[in-house]
Amino acid sequence: MEDYPRTLTEFEAAFPTEAACRDYLFRLRWPAGFRCPRCQHGKAWPVGRVLFQCVGCSYQASVTAGTIFQDTHKSLTLWFRAIWWVTSQKTGASALGLQRVLGLGSYQTAWTWLHKLRRGMVRPGRDRLAGRVEVDEAYLGGPGEGAHGRKRTPKKILIVVAAQEDGAGIGRIRMRRVRDASAASLQPFVRAAVAPGSVVRTDGWEGYTGLQAHGYPHEVAPLCRRPGAAVALLPRVHRVVALLKRWLLGTHQGAVSPAHLDYYLDEFTFRFNRRTSRHRGKLFFRLLQQAVAVEPTPYARMVKHARGRKPRDRKM
Numbered sequence: 001m002e003d004y005p006r007t008l009t010e011f012e013a014a015f016p017t018e019a020a021c022r023d024y025l026f027r028l029r030w031p032a033g034f035r036c037p038r039c040q041h042g043k044a045w046p047v048g049r050v051l052f053q054c055v056g057c058s059y060q061a062s063v064t065a066g067t068i069f070q071d072t073h074k075s076l077t078l079w080f081r082a083i084w085w086v087t088s089q090k091t092g093a094s095a096l097g098l099q100r101v102l103g104l105g106s107y108q109t110a111w112t113w114l115h116k117l118r119r120g121m122v123r124p125g126r127d128r129l130a131g132r133v134e135v136d137e138a139y140l141g142g143p144g145e146g147a148h149g150r151k152r153t154p155k156k157i158l159i160v161v162a163a164q165e166d167g168a169g170i171g172r173i174r175m176r177r178v179r180d181a182s183a184a185s186l187q188p189f190v191r192a193a194v195a196p197g198s199v200v201r202t203d204g205w206e207g208y209t210g211l212q213a214h215g216y217p218h219e220v221a222p223l224c225r226r227p228g229a230a231v232a233l234l235p236r237v238h239r240v241v242a243l244l245k246r247w248l249l250g251t252h253q254g255a256v257s258p259a260h261l262d263y264y265l266d267e268f269t270f271r272f273n274r275r276t277s278r279h280r281g282k283l284f285f286r287l288l289q290q291a292v293a294v295e296p297t298p299y300a301r302m303v304k305h306a307r308g309r310k311p312r313d314r315k316m
Contacts, residue, residue, distance in 0.1 A: 003027075004285035011084050011281070021076035022050065025063040029292040037061055063292070068116045070296040074109075078102060082113055083291070087283035092247060092267060112299055118263040120291040121270035128195040129172055132165040134234045135190060135202050137181050138241040140248070140261070157258050159265065160186055161244075162193045163236040170236045172273045175244070175265050183207045190216065203233060244268055 005011040015021050026034075034044045034052060041056030051060045064070055069079060085101050086093045099110035139156040160178050164171035174193035178185040186207040194200060196215035202208040204222050211218045221233035247268055248256055256264050274283055 002282075002285065004279070004281040006279045006281045008084075011080075011284075015077060015080045018076050019049070021080050022063050025067075025069075025076070025288070025292055028289050029063055029067070037066055066295060067292045068120050068294055068296055069291070079113075080288075083117065083287055084284050086114070086117055087287055088280050091250065092271065115260065115263050116297055117287065117291070118267045119297055120287060120294045121266045123290045123293065128198075129162055129164040129174060129193055130195040130198050131171070132199045132201065133162050133194050134165065134237040135160065135162045135186075135194075135200055135208070136234045136237045136241075137161070137178070137186070137205075138238075140245065157261060159241075159261075160189050161237045161240055162190070163240050165236060170239060173240050173269055175240075175269060177261055177265065181205065181207050183210065187211065187214070190214075201234065240272070243272070 005014050015024065033042060035042055036044065036054040036056060036059055038059040038061075039054060039057040041054050043055040044052035044061070045055065047053045047060060050062050050064075052062070053060050064072070064076075069076070072079065082098060082102055085098065089097075093114060095107060095111040095114050098104070098114055099107055102110070104110050137158055137160045139158055141156040158178055158181065159175055161173065161175045163173050174189075176189050176193075178189065183206070187210065190200060190208075190211060191214060194216065198216060199219060200208075200211055200216045201219040201221065202211075204220050208218065208220075244265075248264065270287070271283075274286065277283055
């Protein structure tokens with residue numbers, strides 16, 4: 001099913017009520033018909049307006065239980081408007097902007113919703129990159145590129161980026177924050193992000209040594225200390241890093257907490273990989289589709305690095 005609104009007018013006509021939103025979520029969550037989350041039985045009886053009781057085990061399920069919408073105190077119509085607005089922003093969304101658009105009384109609510117949606121931007125079991133893939137690390141928070149950037153640097157965050165080649169251009173991407181540039185940090189990322197058999201192109205950093213043994217033909221571009229050399233050797237991945245830094249500074253004014261950076265990397269990846277979508281409604285559809293497949297994230301987990309203070313992002 002790929003039934004989604006193309007315009008704001010179509011969106012408003014499609015989701016005027018809670019029932020319309022629940023019906024849409026039902027079709028997204030169970031496209032082949034109801035499937036009990038507990039016993040996988042395929043038949044249920046409706047209980048009231050929102051519950052379904054499994055015929056096999058009597059478990060009562062709802063379309064929102066076990067999704068990012070679980071335990072929400074706000075209406076689904078408001079959630080749908082939030083998702084439409086977030087996916088309609090070409091460059092990105094801020095909690096303050098979401099609060100203003102929806103008229104939310106609490107910044108904390110907008111912040112929490114955005115982080116839940118960002119988590120939903122990562123599809124469970126998503127396909128790995130394939131073909132020819134460039135991989136390299138980069139620092140956020142200041143210069144630290146290439147051979148000079150492998151030392152641990154205070155106040156900088158190291159990420160690793162994979163960019164799939166698409167002719168002379170860039171295909172899909174993956175990225176992750178890593179503790180350091182050791183093989184123990186870099187190679188698990190490659191194995192999770194890139195399909196075996198793909199050609200992985202890196203510089204000569206020792207952290208990538210041994211990829212061949214894991215089923216990856218490995219092309220090595222020799223390290224060079226000349227400024228700008230890494231960009232020339234691995235142009236796609238460094239183009240992605242430049243766009244990421246510009247996005248963080250432009251959309252979020254650099255005000256991203258290191259503790260929550262992963263959520264922003266997920267959002268950037270989601271938007272980049274769907275940058276050629278003809279309809280913004282397709283992004284709305286994809287995010288909702290993934291939102292019902294992602295387990296709920298308790299608020300306490302999202303702010304565990306920010307206990308005792310308001311959930312406000314600070315500059316990296």
